[in-house]
Amino acid sequence: MSEYRVGVLGATGAVGSTILEVIAERDFPAAEVVPFASERSAGREIEWNGSVLRCRPLSPETIQDLDVVLSSAGGAVSSEWSPRFVEAGATVVDNTSFWRMYEDVPLVVAGVNDEAAEAHKGIVANPNCTTMVMMMALAPIHRAVGLERLVVSTYQAVSGTGQRAIEELRAQSHSVLHGEDPPAPQIYPHQIAFNVLPQVEVFKEGDDYTTEERKVMAETRKILGLDDGVAISATCARVPVVSGHSESVNVRTGEDLSPEECRALLADAEGVVVVDDPASASYPMAIAAAGRDDVLVGRIRRDPDQERTLNLWIAGDNLRKGAATNAVQVAELLIERNLLGG
């Protein structure tokens, strides 16, 4: 098998460090792995798969000679450097939100819309973690009976904001548990420990939905190819959980789908595990989803008052299938379909 030179941009971050783990776990055909981070981390050593990698800063010289780059260093960095990596001959799988809604950039959930990757022009975007987790459960339903309306409420882990947010939750929790005043929030607008924030990301001027809620609605449409006739409404909340996003989704389908049929459909779906025996307190939970690639779906039941409508509870690891695993799977499918360097 050919081997590829792989760049990991944002290698010291929450997503980038998980990408490094996933590359090693999946035996990705990497001849070389090159970690990139900011100037602050230049030269920093990362232990990886029995060897030591040294972080590079971004410069016209350091970005040469790569086949594929898995990028997660934020939108501003990606906007500048992804095109430069492409110019230098690499194909970029980008985790940031910057490229996702560009018409000529495919937005790919591996296993859901793989064929979209065929049209890439150098950059393939990875969806937002909340959208990704939801797509794993909704795509099989959409394919079988169609979607008419989605009402989504999320309960999102702090690792979705990055490494510093995990530290903020830990520090605040430690203080509260020791009877001390928690340190002032730096990352979130309010204390996150022992709290729930009905705000994920920011409110743009004049919009009463957050940027995260807008992403969930817009990216869902793009990935599933839904037109404006399908109604989507999202409310995103941040909860004091380290890893694993949970989502409550109320789904009206085109044709009737019973809870039993829905369970059978999802049980057959690759990357989805049905956990649905409420009588034995068996349902998807963030701590059960954390650290694994499968998305868990349960609490599947009819809406008591709406026809052709089911309620689902979904949990998935935002850093694994929600970001890193999907990025690596997309890179694998680019290799399988001979789409690198396109």
Ligand SMILES: NC(=O)c1ccc[n+]([C@@H]2O[C@H](COP(=O)([O-])OP(=O)(O)OC[C@H]3O[C@@H](n4cnc5c(N)ncnc54)[C@H](OP(=O)(O)O)[C@@H]3O)[C@@H](O)[C@H]2O)c1
């Ligand atoms: N966390 C998630 O669940 C998730 C899921 C999907 C997508 N994403 C997206 O992925 C991106 C990264 O998220 P994260 O949670 O991993 O953030 P993070 O933990 O804060 O990590 C950010 C990474 O970017 C690097 N970086 C920052 N500025 C840079 C620069 N000027 N040049 C080069 N590297 C730079 C950092 O390097 P230093 O260590 O040197 O600062 C670090 O490696 C974001 O765009 C986020 O929206 C995150």
